[in-house]
Amino acid sequence: MQAFIRNNRGFLIFLMLFGLFRTAVADWNPIPSGSMRPTLLEGDVVLVNRLAFNLKFPLTNVVLAHTGDPKRGDIVTFFSPKDDKRLIKRLVAVPGDTVEMRDKILIVNGKPETYAPIGIVSxxxxxxxxxxxxxxxxxxxxxxxxxxxxxxxxxxxxDSFAPMVIPADHYLMLGDNRDNSADSRYFGMVPRELLIGRAVGVIASADITQNWQPRFERFASSLN
Known part of the structure; x- marks a missing residue:
């Protein structure tokens, strides 16, 4: 074992640094479900900036410093407060917001979102x-x-929930595929220490229904 470590020291150091980079700086997140359709599709691989909100001790949720404030509209990866599963959703309310939903209409601080139909798809x-x-x-x-x-x-x-005030260091998450998303309507608000990072773009994509054929049109695409 000592001979193996000595002969492969450079490679092992690289693996260690790469692991630390993925757990503290940047990461990628495969999309396994349709909860963020049509923004994200099953088979997308999303680049995640892990320094967008918090600097954490590697491999833990111990926050060493705050590096930025999450904003409404951010697409965020986080650990579910219910079962610690890694999820990706859209952040729709920040601390201090009063938020409610009436028949699918999201209302933040007394102002309803507007909804402009685009079309119907299968x-x-x-x-x-x-x-x-x-x-x-x-x-x-x-x-x-x-x-x-x-x-x-x-x-x-x-489709509806009563008004609630978001407490300090907590956030409300919803999937863009509103009727097929297990989000804050199921598991509640997400504390800041469970945030992983902000999704910034799609690195690569493959159609899981077509033998993982690449979807080149989605490669290197940004998110909004």
Missing amino acids: EQVKPNLTLNALRLDESDGQAKHVIQWLRPQQGDAR
Whole structure:
């Protein structure tokens, strides 16, 4: 073993530094589900800036310093407060915000988001289940992004929730695929120490339904 370490010292140091880089500076996140459709697709590989919000002790959630403030509209990777599973969602409310949802309409600080229909697409939600999805531009008046609804308004209990004030160092997360996303409506608000980083772009992508054929049009694409 000592001879192996001595003969491969440079490579082992590289692996160690690479591991530290991935856990503290930058990382990539494969997308396994459709909860962020149409922004992110299953088979996308997303680049994550792990220094966007916190500097953490490697391999832990111990925050050493704050490096930036999460903002509404950020696409964020984090550990679920329910089961510690790594997730990616859109941040929709920050500390001090009062947020509610009425029949799918998100309301932040008393101001409803606006929703401009884009069109209807056929969306496969299970191997043998295809639904029509209504895609819309969701806007707060300054920034907008595309979301989709799989059900009509008033279609589910999670289409509405009562007003809540976001406490210090906590955030509310929603999937862009609003009717097919296990998000803060299921597991509650996310404390800052569980944030991993901000997703900044798609590195590569492959269609998992077509034998992992590359989707070159999504390579090196930015996120909004």
